[in-house]
Amino acid sequence: MTFIEVKNLWKIYGKGEAKTVVLKGLNLKIDKGEFVIITGPSGCGKSTFLNILGLLDVPNKGMVYINGKKTTLMSENERAIFRRKISGFVFQQFHLINTLTALENVELPMMLNEMDKSYRIKRAKKLLKSVGLEKRANHYPNQLSGGQMQRVAIARALANKPKIIFADEPTGNLDSKSGNQVMNMLRELHDNGITIIMVTHELEYTRYATKVVKMKDGEIIDIVEH
Numbered sequence: 001m002t003f004i005e006v007k008n009l010w011k012i013y014g015k016g017e018a019k020t021v022v023l024k025g026l027n028l029k030i031d032k033g034e035f036v037i038i039t040g041p042s043g044c045g046k047s048t049f050l051n052i053l054g055l056l057d058v059p060n061k062g063m064v065y066i067n068g069k070k071t072t073l074m075s076e077n078e079r080a081i082f083r084r085k086i087s088g089f090v091f092q093q094f095h096l097i098n099t100l101t102a103l104e105n106v107e108l109p110m111m112l113n114e115m116d117k118s119y120r121i122k123r124a125k126k127l128l129k130s131v132g133l134e135k136r137a138n139h140y141p142n143q144l145s146g147g148q149m150q151r152v153a154i155a156r157a158l159a160n161k162p163k164i165i166f167a168d169e170p171t172g173n174l175d176s177k178s179g180n181q182v183m184n185m186l187r188e189l190h191d192n193g194i195t196i197i198m199v200t201h202e203l204e205y206t207r208y209a210t211k212v213v214k215m216k217d218g219e220i221i222d223i224v225e226h
């Protein structure tokens, strides 16, 4: 069943001399349960595309459909619910909050969804355990390695039981061992039915994907189904 579809998607920054056409009429269909990897050279528009798919950004032209519904017909509240409850986000730079412990970082999305404290703590502990970090619950990000920070970020992305994970170069700042750990976690989530859309330029990870979308200069130049 189609989960997300984009038709004729354009993204343009600036005007006149400063105009940059970043996405040039993209078309893509993503089914529920897929593991999509978007790849291509630096600057080809991968992150921009991912941000639009995750409703973090809007196109200048074209349409994003979620479950067949035009996202332009969704209210701001519906879009926020998609970001906050249906989706989980993982970024290259982790984006943890430095003044919060690992446990509190994982609790945060549940706070935004107004879950009560005892539930939050129980679930955050369970999630940290699932990423092998139960002993690091009270550590702050600066007391963790890059790989550990990314595992906290994955636990945080899972806090509200998302149906889809958007991951932008999640292994980009990690050594290969930590990178493989992160990929194995994403694979396990995919095995459990979560849809994954991931941007990477590391071609070795395309073996995890059900669909590889190759981009170049703002266009999709190839789609390979595995």
Ligand SMILES: Nc1ncnc2c1ncn2[C@@H]1O[C@H](COP(=O)(O)OP(=O)(O)OP(=O)(O)O)[C@@H](O)[C@H]1O
Pocket (backbone or CB within 6 Å): 013, 014, 020, 022, 040, 041, 042, 043, 044, 045, 046, 047, 048, 049, 201
């Ligand atoms: N806010 C912005 N204003 C102007 N140009 C932008 C903006 N955001 C991105 N761009 C430009 O859009 C192009 C695509 O950027 P994007 O980050 O999507 O590429 P990418 O493929 O993810 O690159 P990388 O692999 O290096 O992260 C780049 O040329 C970038 O400079």
